Amino acid sequence: MEEYRVANRELAPMGFKKIDWAWHAMPVLRFLEEREKERLPLQGVTVACCLHLEAKTACLLQVLHRLGATVAAAGSNPLSTQDDVCAALASSGVHVFSHHGMSAAEYGENLRRCLAWNPQVLIDDGGDLVALIHEERRDLIPRLRGGCEETTTGIKRLKAMEAEGALQFPMLAVNDGLSKHLFDNRYxxxxxxxxxxxxxxxxxxxxxxxxxxxxxxxxxxxxxxxxxxxxxxxxxxxxxxxxxxxxxxxxxxxxxxxxxxxxxxxxxxxxxxxxxxxxxxxxxxxxxxxxxxxxxxxxxxxxxxxxxxxxxxxxxxxxxxxxxxxxxxxxxxxxxxxxxxxAGDGHPVEIMDLSFALQLLSALHVHQNDLTPGVHKVPEELDRRVARAKLDAMGLRLETLTPEQETYLASWRE
Incomplete structure (x- = not known):
């Protein structure tokens, strides 16, 4: 299996600078890594990702790697792939397969190189990894714990597969989580x-x-x-x-x-x-x-x-x-x-801090729980955990209900 395929490894220093800039504006992802790093929850797990390979995504991929995972990543868009970031990822132990401006044929081959690492968990953007597994790599299905999908388009494809009875493993609809679509999609x-x-x-x-x-x-x-x-x-x-x-x-x-x-x-x-x-x-x-x-x-x-x-x-x-x-x-x-x-750098870093934190928790949830094949909602507690962590990082406080208020809301009697 190839370790990586990028445009130019010598671009790594600039890529590391971009990743470092993004990392300092992602307090929730940093908090989750700090909380999980001692137990290495993804030790021995291979995570395959098809995502936009730029600095913010690189932060998520590196966290997955530092939590013990073998990470194989392919770019989900030829024009969003940043060659210096890919070089930095390859230099930090992520098996990355992409380059800016790749052709449709090269895109498909990079997905196949990614799947050659025999993943147990998927993180997809648009549903192409899932579709390719069902079309060409069905041998991977028995070992797959499941995956996460972060786009509206990808979830539409997954639901269409589910409706046809074609989807053979569980996928969490990360895009439908409140921490994703209320902030990522809108702001x-x-x-x-x-x-x-x-x-x-x-x-x-x-x-x-x-x-x-x-x-x-x-x-x-x-x-x-x-x-x-x-x-x-x-x-x-x-x-x-x-x-x-x-x-x-x-x-x-x-x-x-x-x-x-x-x-x-x-x-x-x-x-x-x-x-x-x-x-x-x-x-x-x-x-x-x-x-x-x-x-x-x-x-x-x-x-x-x-x-x-x-x-x-x-x-x-x-x-x-x-x-x-x-x-x-x-x-x-x-x-x-x-x-x-x-034509740009994608979403603001602070927004992707929410989205990638939810992706991380969802990937851990898929790995740690036996889910049935199909499209699943992100558990509400995971979603709320991300929002609370973001509020804490911003120094914002929530109001709490009094015991009398909790009793009133739980009762049907006036």
Missing amino acids: GTGQSVWDAILRTTNLLVAGRVVVVVGYGWCGKGVAKRASGLGARVAVVEIDPHRALEAFMDGFEVLDLRQAAAVGDVFVTVTGNTQVLREEHFRLMKDGALLANAGHFDVEVCIPHLKALSVEVWDSRPQIRSYRMEDGRTLHLLGEGRLVNLA
Whole structure:
């Protein structure tokens, strides 16, 4: 088995500096490591991870390794992989397989190299490790304790597998934990998407019409931050309750054809395919910006863009421009991949401290308990433990109920 496959081991010093910067802003992860390190709870366990390989993720991978695990990691996105961080991970004992800009074929091979370490626990981002095991490495299933999934898209795939009776081992739906989706999806996505768009385009947001397609937790964050930057925000939804919520939050609600004609910036956050497609591209303004904040690069239909274009070029790093026959030009950010990671550094460190702390506790829970095959909720106590630790780290205190109040809430008599 290969120990690692990275672009350049000599980049490790810069990678270690990035990891150190992130580590000092992750008090919950540090607290959990300090509490667990004496007993080495993952001694003898192999953990396979498919995650965005950047500095914050590296902190989680190193904690898993220091708690005794053999860790094999593959990058979940070719543009979010940071080569210096991968080099640092390889130098610190993590078996990492990824490089920035890897092809789809290389991505698949890196997942296979990761699984060659015969894991007992998985940490997945998008469901590709789980799918590959069921399609090619079913021999691993008897030894798997289970795993964790941290994205909305991945959980949708897992639930589809469960509904078909295909999912053969337990997976914890980490994304559905309160410490994950209330903060990571809303505040993390909200800030990091606009950080990436602003640094990539160097254009003003105030006064522009921003179209947010999808008003789940991620969409709420993107819309709120766009509004805070002075944009006029329109939301596109298929769900009536979410559409009403967007309207009552102060945003215009349009269907996608209406929005296509008026939008200056489009951000897809749906987890679906071909969300922006030919019929919408034909209606868009000259100079419209197209960005995706959903997991896979299928929400903006790139084949349709190419078919409509007479010329394609890179205007700036991470901006590909498509000129239509009528002279209009549409600009795609980050190759249609997760814009906050493809064109930025992803979520703020303090947000990922919550998410990766929940991932760590969930991985320990999967390893230490016999769970039935299927999709499981993260135990509430684990979720609350992460939130309490974050409050403590920030110096914030909770109110406590008096005995009389507890009795009152537990009684049905007046």
